[in-house]
Structures are given as C-alpha cells and as structure tokens.
Amino acid sequence: MDKRQQSLFDGEEAPWVQDDAQDFLVAQVVFSEQPFGPYDYRVPEECRNQVALGKRVLVPLGRGNRTREAYCIDVCSAAERSAAVDMRKLKPLRRVLDRDALLNSEMLDVARWISDYYVTPLGQVIETVVPSGVRAQAGTREVVLLDVPNAVIAKLTQLKLPPKQSSALRALASSPKPLTVNELSKRAGCTAAPIQSLRKKGLIRETIERIETSEHALDSETDDAPKSLNEQQEAALRQIGQSLDSGEGGTLLLHGITGSGKTEVYIRAIQRVLNMGRQAIVLVPEISLTPQTRRRFRSRFKRVAVMHSHLSQAERHWHWQRIRRGEVDVVVGARSAVFAPTPRLGLIVIDEEHDASFKQDNIPRYHARDVARYRASLSKIPLVLGSATPSLESWHDAATARSDRISLPGRVRNLPLPEVAIVDLRDEFRSKKSWGMISRPLARGIQETVAENGQVMLLLNRRGFATSIQCPACGFVLNCPNCDVALTHHRDGRKAVCHYCDYVVPEPSQCPECLFDGIRFAGFGTQKLEEEVQKKFPGVACLRMDSDTMRKPGSHEMALERFRRGEVQILLGTQMIAKGLDFPNVMLVGVINADTALHFPDFRAAERTFGLLTQVAGRTGRGDRGGRVFVQTFTPDHNAIVLAAKHDFSAFAEQELPVRESLRYPPWGTMARFVVRGPIETQTQAFADRLGDRIRSYVQSDAATFRVLGPAPCPIGKLRNKFRFHLLVQGLEAQSLQTAVRAVSESLQVPEDIQWVVDIDPLDML
Ligand code: ADP
Ligand code: ZN
Numbered sequence: 001m002d003k004r005q006q007s008l009f010d011g012e013e014a015p016w017v018q019d020d021a022q023d024f025l026v027a028q029v030v031f032s033e034q035p036f037g038p039y040d041y042r043v044p045e046e047c048r049n050q051v052a053l054g055k056r057v058l059v060p061l062g063r064g065n066r067t068r069e070a071y072c073i074d075v076c077s078a079a080e081r082s083a084a085v086d087m088r089k090l091k092p093l094r095r096v097l098d099r100d101a102l103l104n105s106e107m108l109d110v111a112r113w114i115s116d117y118y119v120t121p122l123g124q125v126i127e128t129v130v131p132s133g134v135r136a137q138a139g140t141r142e143v144v145l146l147d148v149p150n151a152v153i154a155k156l157t158q159l160k161l162p163p164k165q166s167s168a169l170r171a172l173a174s175s176p177k178p179l180t181v182n183e184l185s186k187r188a189g190c191t192a193a194p195i196q197s198l199r200k201k202g203l204i205r206e207t208i209e210r211i212e213t214s215e216h217a218l219d220s221e222t223d224d225a226p227k228s229l230n231e232q233q234e235a236a237l238r239q240i241g242q243s244l245d246s247g248e249g250g251t252l253l254l255h256g257i258t259g260s261g262k263t264e265v266y267i268r269a270i271q272r273v274l275n276m277g278r279q280a281i282v283l284v285p286e287i288s289l290t291p292q293t294r295r296r297f298r299s300r301f302k303r304v305a306v307m308h309s310h311l312s313q314a315e316r317h318w319h320w321q322r323i324r325r326g327e328v329d330v331v332v333g334a335r336s337a338v339f340a341p342t343p344r345l346g347l348i349v350i351d352e353e354h355d356a357s358f359k360q361d362n363i364p365r366y367h368a369r370d371v372a373r374y375r376a377s378l379s380k381i382p383l384v385l386g387s388a389t390p391s392l393e394s395w396h397d398a399a400t401a402r403s404d405r406i407s408l409p410g411r412v413r414n415l416p417l418p419e420v421a422i423v424d425l426r427d428e429f430r431s432k433k434s435w436g437m438i439s440r441p442l443a444r445g446i447q448e449t450v451a452e453n454g455q456v457m458l459l460l461n462r463r464g465f466a467t468s469i470q471c472p473a474c475g476f477v478l479n480c481p482n483c484d485v486a487l488t489h490h491r492d493g494r495k496a497v498c499h500y501c502d503y504v505v506p507e508p509s510q511c512p513e514c515l516f517d518g519i520r521f522a523g524f525g526t527q528k529l530e531e532e533v534q535k536k537f538p539g540v541a542c543l544r545m546d547s548d549t550m551r552k553p554g555s556h557e558m559a560l561e562r563f564r565r566g567e568v569q570i571l572l573g574t575q576m577i578a579k580g581l582d583f584p585n586v587m588l589v590g591v592i593n594a595d596t597a598l599h600f601p602d603f604r605a606a607e608r609t610f611g612l613l614t615q616v617a618g619r620t621g622r623g624d625r626g627g628r629v630f631v632q633t634f635t636p637d638h639n640a641i642v643l644a645a646k647h648d649f650s651a652f653a654e655q656e657l658p659v660r661e662s663l664r665y666p667p668w669g670t671m672a673r674f675v676v677r678g679p680i681e682t683q684t685q686a687f688a689d690r691l692g693d694r695i696r697s698y699v700q701s702d703a704a705t706f707r708v709l710g711p712a713p714c715p716i717g718k719l720r721n722k723f724r725f726h727l728l729v730q731g732l733e734a735q736s737l738q739t740a741v742r743a744v745s746e747s748l749q750v751p752e753d754i755q756w757v758v759d760i761d762p763l764d765m766l
C-alpha cells in the first residue's frame with residue numbers, strides 16, 4: 001500500500017492542507033516537440049508519491065489544455081521554486097505514466113550535456129538516450145493479477161458465498177502465486193462472472209504488472225581461448241589498470257597498429273573491472289559487430305549484451321532492462337550503446353575510435369566519443385580509445401596532455417606488417433598493356449595468391465557498375481532529377497540509381513538529349529569489378545560485399561562466414577570489408593583506387609584516405625604465411641598514400657596537423673556547420689544570407705575568436721528536391737561557439753518551407 005492510501009485511511013493528513021501552505025511539489029518537464037520547454041507543473045497530491053525525475057507525465061498544454069506527454073526532468077518543493085514562478089498559476093499535471101524512471105540522474109546529466117553541447121532541445125535528446133523500444137515497453141504487456149488479501153483468507157470458512165464464487169475464491173487462495181483472470185477461471189472451472197463479483201465485493205485484490213510476451217534466447221559460444229599477453233600488451237594493461245585503481249578516470253588513447261592485439265587488452269581490462277564489481281561498455285563501429293567480434297566477447301564473459309542494429313524493439317527493451325537491473329556485465333554495441341543504463345559502470349572502451357559512424361547524422365548530432373568522455377568523467381572512470389589510425393582530434397588531445405597515450409608498436413607474435421607496393425595507374429594507362437581496373441602487377445599477385453590457396457581482398461569504395469552515364473556525342477550526363485549528383489549505372493536490373501535518394505530509372509539505350517546511340521557508362525563500381533574478376537580469374541570463387549548485396553539482415557555475417565570457412569577465395573567490396581576483420585589466410589589486399597576519397601571537398605579527405613588504406617592493408621599478414629598489399633593510384637606521391645604504404649601514422653599526423661592549424665581546422669578550435677534547405681533556390685539562398693549576416697553581426701566584436709565562411713552552396717547543392725547552402729563558423733573553443741549558435745538561433749524567423757540545422761563538430765561536409 002502506498003503512502004497516499006495510508007493517509008486516507010489514517011485520516012492524519014487532510015488533502016486540502018496543501019492549498020494554502022506552499023508545500024506541494026513542482027515538476028519541471030520538457031517536450032520532444034515544439035514547444036520544447038522546460039515548463040513547471042504543480043504535482044497534485046495523488047501523484048506525489050509517483051512523480052520522479054526521469055519519468056514521463058501527462059500534462060495540459062496551451063489555451064486548449066491539450067494533453068501531451070512530457071519528460072519530468074526535475075522535482076522540487078514549491079517553496080524552493082516560488083521565487084521564480086507564480087505558484088498559483090501553475091497547472092496541475094494529469095498523470096504519471098511510468099512506474100520506473102526511464103533515466104536516472106546520471107543519464108539525465110548526460111542528456112543535459114548533449115543538449116548544451118550540441119545546442120539541441122533536451123526533450124529530443126532524451127528520445128535518443130532512451131531507445132524507442134524502451135519507451136514503448138516493447139515485448140511486454142500489462143496484466144491484471146489477482147490474489148486474496150490475508151484478512152480475507154483468515155475468515156474464508158465463515159464467508160457465505162454462491163458455490164461458484166466460493167470455489168473460485170478457494171482456488172485463488174490456494175494458489176502459491178497471483179493469477180490472471182484467465183488462469184483462475186481455468187483452474188476453478190468457471191466463467192469470468194463469479195470472479196468479477198468477488199472483485200466487486202472486495203474479496204479479491206488486483207495488482208497490475210508488466211510481463212514479458214516474447215522469449216529471449218542467449219546464444220553462448222566458446223571458441224576464443226585467452227592468450228597470454230606479450231610484453232607490450234602487458235604494459236598497456238598495466239597503464240589502464242593504474243587508471244582504474246586511481247579512481248580518477250581520464251582518457252587513454254591506445255594507439256596499436258593493426259594486428260597488435262588491442263582487443264585482448266580490452267578483454268583483460270574488462271576482467272579487472274568485473275572483479276571490482278562493475279560493468280563495462282564497449283563501443284565498436286556497427287560494421288564491426290560481426291559474429292567474430294560477438295564470439296570473442298561472449299566466449300570470455302558470461303553476461304554480455306550485444307546491441308546491434310537488427311535487434312527488434314522487444315529485444316532492445318529486454319536487454320535494456322537487464323542492463324539496468326545490473327544483470328549484464330559487458331555491453332557491446334554501436335554508437336548508441338554509450339547510453340546503456342549500467343548501474344555501476346567501471347570502464348568505457350571505444351574500438352576504432354576514428355570511425356565516422358560514432359557520430360550521429362541526425363538530431364541530436366552527437367559524437368559517441370565525446371559523450372563517452374563526459375559520462376566517464378561523471379563516474380570518474382577511464383575511457384579507452386583504441387585505433388591503428390586515431391582521429392587527429394584524439395591524437396592531438398594525447399599530445400597536449402588532455403589524455404594519455406599508450407602504444408602497441410608491434411604486431412602479436414612478432415608478425416611483420418605487410419609490404420605495400422604502390423602501383424602508378426598513369427603508367428598502366430600509358431602503356432595500355434592492361435585493361436579494366438586490375439593492373440598487371442595486382443593481377444599477377446592475385447594469380448600467385450590463389451595458386452597458393454591464399455585468400456584475397458579487393459577494396460573499391462564505390463558501389464554500382466559505372467559511376468556515371470555520359471553521352472560521348474553531346475556530353476550530356478544523366479543526373480538525378482531530385483539531387484545534384486550523377487546517377488550510377490547498376491548492371492543488375494539494368495538501371496540507373498541515385499545513391500542519395502534512391503531514385504531509379506531503366507538504363508537509357510540512347511542519349512535522352514541528342515538521341516545518340518552509343519551512350520557510355522564511365523567510371524568503375526564494385527559490380528564492374530566483380531565482372532572483371534570473374535573474367536580474369538575464371539573458376540575462382542568470388543563474393544561481392546557492398547550495400548547492394550548486403551541489404552538483408554544477416555547477409556553481411558553470412559558472407560564473412562563463407563569467407564572465413566574458405567568457400568570464397570576473393571572477397572571484394574566497399575569499405576565494409578576494410579575494418580576489423582581478422583582472417584589469417586588473407587595473403588593479399590588490393591586497393592583498386594586509392595584516390596576515391598582523396599578529392600572530396602572536405603578538409604579530412606587526406607585523413608580518411610590514410611585511415612582507410614592503413615585499415616585495409618592491416619587485414620593481411622595476420623597468419624604465418626605473411627601478406628602483401630597493392631595500392632593502385634593516380635597520385636602515387638600524395639602524402640596520405642606514401643605514408644600509409646609505410647604504415648607511418650605518426651609521420652602522417654606530423655605533416656597534417658600544421659596544415660590544420662594554419663587553417664584553424666579541428667583539432668584546433670571548434671566548428672559549427674549550418675545547413676539551410678529549401679525547395680526554391682533563390683529563397684533558400686536569401687535565408688542563408690540572412691543567417692550569415694546575423695552570425696557576422698553577432699561575432700564581429702570578437703573577430704579574433706570567430707571566423708565565418710559562407711554561405712555557399714553545399715558540395716551536393718541539391719538533395720531530394722531541396723536546394724542546400726551551408727555556413728561554417730569556426731571558434732577557438734566550444735563554449736563561446738555554442739553561445740553564439742544559441743544567440744543566433746534564438747527568435748530566428750524562418751520562412752515556411754525552409755529548414756535549417758546546425759551541426760557542432762561536423763564530420764560530414766557534403
Ligand atoms: P587488433 O584489434 O589490434 O587488430 P586483435 O586484437 O584483433 O588485433 O588481435 C589479432 C589476433 O591476434 C587475434 O586473432 C588475437 O586472437 C591474436 N592475439 C592477440 N593477442 C595475442 C597474443 N598475446 N599472442 C598471440 N595471439 C594473440
Ligand atoms: Zn537523388
């Protein structure tokens with residue numbers, strides 16, 4: 001029985017007392033849609049014991065008092081609050097919706113930080129922090145459970161009841177656990193009517209409970225034996241251990257080359273965390289949540305939750321509840337696992353911390369690394385960032401003592417890094433001795449590898465067959481009518497596809513403009529590569545992995561499984577194949593075109609290219625038979641390519657960082673990117689100009705701190721029929737930049753049809 005009922009029965013506290021004394025409670029709430037709040041509501045006496053921070057409540061809003069769902073973010077007494085608000089005018093909230101809070105105060109604190117840092121309304125952030133499956137309580141339903149109060153049981157024999165009611169009551173009283181109406185009517189052999197009568201007479205008590213409606217199976221696999229650590233791994237573990245023991249937390253950058261055994265270090269560190277009675281969260285890029293990764297964690301820890309994108313709402317909810325109850329020791333997942341509600345978190349690990357998938361590309365545009373850093377600092381626990389090619393942000397942090405650096409400079413078992421040969425495609429083209437995408441040296445390498453029964457990986461970061469469709473007679477290029485990009489030719493289905501909006505048309509047989517017959521499909525995609533591989537190496541099993549062939553859930557894992565078992569000898573694909581895979585029999589890696597990412601209009605183009613080449617090169621040489629890499633390029637002298645071929649990250653960072661500094665790009669200073677979209681070009685540009693003026697007039701007094709670039713058309717100037725303009729604002733540090741963004745956005749009049757967003761620390765510059 002709750003307190004409210006007690007007081008009614010005891011008659012000690014009259015409910016009307018609250019009205020003149022100001023001792024009622026005030027709940028502060030936010031909404032996930034306009035208006036976002038926060039707003040104050042009076043907590044009616046009957047909700048006093050249920051209301052709490054992190055729960056949802058129903059409140060009246062506006063003149064019409066329409067009922068809306070809101071998140072309670074604070075509860076305090078009216079006396080504490082009254083200085084700021086006129087308490088008599090407060091509307092009462094209607095109802096408290098959740099029995100258990102969706103966020104504890106720690107996670108609410110994290111949500112507030114995201115809201116501040118990314119200049120996003122708190123209500124929208126909460127909807128990201130708490131998964132929708134949890135909010136919908138997916139996979140569970142409410143049932144009414146019946147039992148007999150003790151007072152009734154005591155006088156059971158004296159009750160005069162009709163026979164059916166009597167037998168139903170006896171059946172329930174003799175049950176060791178509460179029953180549903182259905183269960184009881186089955187057991188007592190009666191309809192619902194006598195049970196209903198018993199309820200009315202108050203002889204049966206009802207409680208409402210939530211029960212699971214779906215079954216959840218945990219697959220456990222055991223095949224990853226613990227390794228005894230080598231010296232450099234031991235040293236790395238010692239450093240993490242010191243940080244764990246210190247109770248002060250901090251960020252540790254674990255820079256370990258590919259194949260240096262980083263995962264084994266994480267696993268040992270996590271074991272220490274478990275011994276301390278705490279939990280760990282491990283974030284990996286979505287694409288790396290392969291069966292191999294799962295097996296590694298599942299076989300080493302008993303209570304693991306793997307959160308991947310193919311979980312159903314119900315499964316997500318079920319895991320979340322287990323995590324919250326402390327029934328899970330290790331949470332492994334993509335970006336959003338940073339919000340796992342572990343009650344006693346001891347460590348956060350982010351593997352492949354440089355990976356762009358840790359940044360969310362819609363609201364709230366948070367970066368899991370920065371959220372993790374904040375969460376770790378709240379709990380005073382270590383955050384370990386692991387990578388062979390750290391982001392320059394993390395590298396710079398370690399250089400400036402914002403975090404510590406640990407190195408694993410060698411591979412496990414003293415395996416050498418693979419030799420990398422650069423193939424100059426200009427020579428290949430001039431000599432005209434080779435056709436297609438695979439140069440002679442690479443073709444020879446593949447031939448030799450296949451003959452030795454080794455496996456091959458070929459990377460081409462472009463899906464489709466041809467990357468553009470052009471008429472050689474009039475120069476016409478087939479573009480997407482909705483977007484400012486060329487359509488890609490897909491051989492399967494003979495169609496032309498927009499990779500941004502999925503617009504599809506049948507492939508043209510003649511030029512739509514001049515009706516010339518010989519329209520050309522130019523540029524290379526993974527489909528064309530697959531065809532070439534099949535022609536050049538007949539009889540060799542080959543598999544293509546890109547987002548076209550990997551649409552179905554599970555297909556990605558199945559493909560990798562077939563490759564692991566050796567049923568496939570050549571695996572080709574987009575960057576999907578570049579990351580994290582550990583197959584000892586891969587003896588050759590070929591990069592078909594190292595330049596695909598190099599000429600992007602993005603200041604991180606060189607960093608991305610270096611990272612991708614290093615990562616994909618690292619897939620080979622993991623077994624005793626060694627490995628080698630061929631990198632095909634038209635720019636063999638580019639730093640990113642030359643240094644990746646030498647596996648020299650430090651040298652790359654040393655060359656790249658001064659360039660960034662001179663332009664004040666991250667990791668120097670911070671950046672906000674405004675993107676304006678609208679259906680009419682002139683109107684959209686006019687608004688972008690107005691926004692630009694507003695920003696400039698705000699920052700002009702502080703020209704030393706800020707720099708404003710644009711507005712200019714985005715590199716993709718039109719997307720899904722919306723014209724796009726962007727503006728970049730660079731600032732020396734985050735806080736003043738966010739203040740500026742907030743000031744500029746406040747009371748900004750936005751024409752109908754026009755949308756604008758702001759992205760703090762943007763990774764996507766298109
Ligand atoms: P990274 O993540 O640094 O690329 P992994 O952690 O995937 O490297 O390790 C590469 C391979 O080496 C894995 O197959 C792993 O089981 C193995 N390994 C890790 N540590 C050791 C060790 N100390 N001795 C032998 N093999 C090891
Ligand atoms: Zn399109």
